[in-house]
Amino acid sequence: MPELPEVETIVRQLRTKVKGKTIVSAEIFDMGVVDPNIKAILPVKILDVLRRGKSIIFYLNDGKFILTHLRMTGHFYYVNILPNEEYRKFMVGKFDFSDGTFLTHNSIRKFGSMRLVDKDRLKQELDKLGVEPLGAGFTLNRFNEILGKKARSNIKTVLLDQSQIAGIGNIYAQEALYFAGINPCRKAGEIQFEEVKKLHLEVVRILTAAVKQKGSTVDNYSNIDGAGNYQKYLVVYNKQFCPKKHPLEKINLGGRGTSFCSVCQR
DNA sequence: ACCAACCCCTGGAAGC
DNA sequence: TGCTTCCAGGGGTTGG
Numbered sequence: 001m002p003e004l005p006e007v008e009t010i011v012r013q014l015r016t017k018v019k020g021k022t023i024v025s026a027e028i029f030d031m032g033v034v035d036p037n038i039k040a041i042l043p044v045k046i047l048d049v050l051r052r053g054k055s056i057i058f059y060l061n062d063g064k065f066i067l068t069h070l071r072m073t074g075h076f077y078y079v080n081i082l083p084n085e086e087y088r089k090f091m092v093g094k095f096d097f098s099d100g101t102f103l104t105h106n107s108i109r110k111f112g113s114m115r116l117v118d119k120d121r122l123k124q125e126l127d128k129l130g131v132e133p134l135g136a137g138f139t140l141n142r143f144n145e146i147l148g149k150k151a152r153s154n155i156k157t158v159l160l161d162q163s164q165i166a167g168i169g170n171i172y173a174q175e176a177l178y179f180a181g182i183n184p185c186r187k188a189g190e191i192q193f194e195e196v197k198k199l200h201l202e203v204v205r206i207l208t209a210a211v212k213q214k215g216s217t218v219d220n221y222s223n224i225d226g227a228g229n230y231q232k233y234l235v236v237y238n239k240q241f242c243p244k245k246h247p248l249e250k251i252n253l254g255g256r257g258t259s260f261c262s263v264c265q266r
Numbered sequence: 267a268c269c270a271a272c273c274c275c276t277g278g279a280a281g282c
Numbered sequence: 283t284g285c286t287t288c289c290a291g292g293g294g295t296t297g298g
Contacts, residue, residue: 001291032274054292072291073276090276109275111292153269162293170291255271256291 001072004167006215011051017078021097034093037116053129053166065122074112077104129166143200151189157254158188171237176202178236183265
C-alpha cells in the first residue's frame with residue numbers, strides 16, 4: 001500500500017516519464033475510480049506532477065488538476081503496449097499520449113480515485129491535510145503540539161491521522177513506534193518529551209531512508225519502474241519476531257492491524 | 267467537537 | 283477437495 005515513500009517514488013518517476021506530455025485520448029473502465037470529466041478536457045498537457053501527503057497531483061495546462069489517490073492497491077504503469085489479460089483485468093483508466101505511449105491506472109480493490117478539480121477545490125482538499133513529515137514544517141515543537149492536541153488518542157492513531165501529519169501509513173507508523181520504543185496503545189498525551197523527541201527523529205529517519213530505497217514492496221505494491229527495497233529493513237510490519245527475537249503482539253488499533261513488541265516498546 | 271465503527275472492494279488465506 | 287468466511291487497509295461517512 002503506497003505511503004509517503006512509495007508515493008514520492010511514483011511521483012518522481014511520473015515526472016520523468018509524463019511531464020510535458022499531452023494526453024490526447026483516454027479510456028475509463030471504472031467511473032467510480034476515474035472521473036469521466038477528464039475525457040471532456042482532452043487534449044491536455046501535463047505541466048508537472050507533485051505529491052502532497054499520499055496524494056498525487058497532475059498539473060494540467062488548462063488550469064485544472066487531476067487529484068489522485070492510489071489507496072492500497074492502485075498502480076500506475078507507463079508503457080507502449082498492453083502486456084496481458086491479467087494486466088487489463090484491473091485497469092481502471094488508460095491515458096494515451098501524443099507520442100503513442102500511455103499511462104494506465106490499475107487497481108485490484110478499486111479504492112483509489114482520480115478526480116478532475118479546479119484550483120479552489122484543489123486548495124480546499126489539500127488544506128485538509130496536515131504537515132508534511134519530511135518538510136521544514138515538521139519540527140519537534142510542531143509534533144509535540146500535535147500530540148498535545150490529540151492527547152487522548154493512542155499514539156499510533158495520531159501518526160496515521162492525515163489531517164495532522166500527511167503521509168504516514170500503517171507500515172511506517174508501526175516501524176517508527178518500534179524504533180522509538182513506544183507501545184502503540186499509549187495515549188499521545190502521556191508520551192514523555194524525551195520519547196517524543198525519539199519518535200520525531202525515527203519518523204523522519206525511516207521515511208527518509210524509505211524514500212531513498214524507493215519505498216517498500218509488500219503484497220502488491222510496485223512503483224512504475226519495479227519494486228522498492230525498503231521491505232528489507234522492516235522489523236515489525238507483518239513479522240512474527242522483533243529484531244531482538246521477542247515474539248510480537250498483533251492487535252487491532254483504530255481498525256488497523258498493529259504489530260508491536262511488548263518488551264521493546266513501553 | 268470528537269472519536270469509534272462501518273463501508274467501499276477483491277484476492278488470498280484459513281476454516282469446515 | 284471445494285465451498286464459505288474472514289481479513290487486509292485509507293479515508294469518507296455515519297452514529298454515538
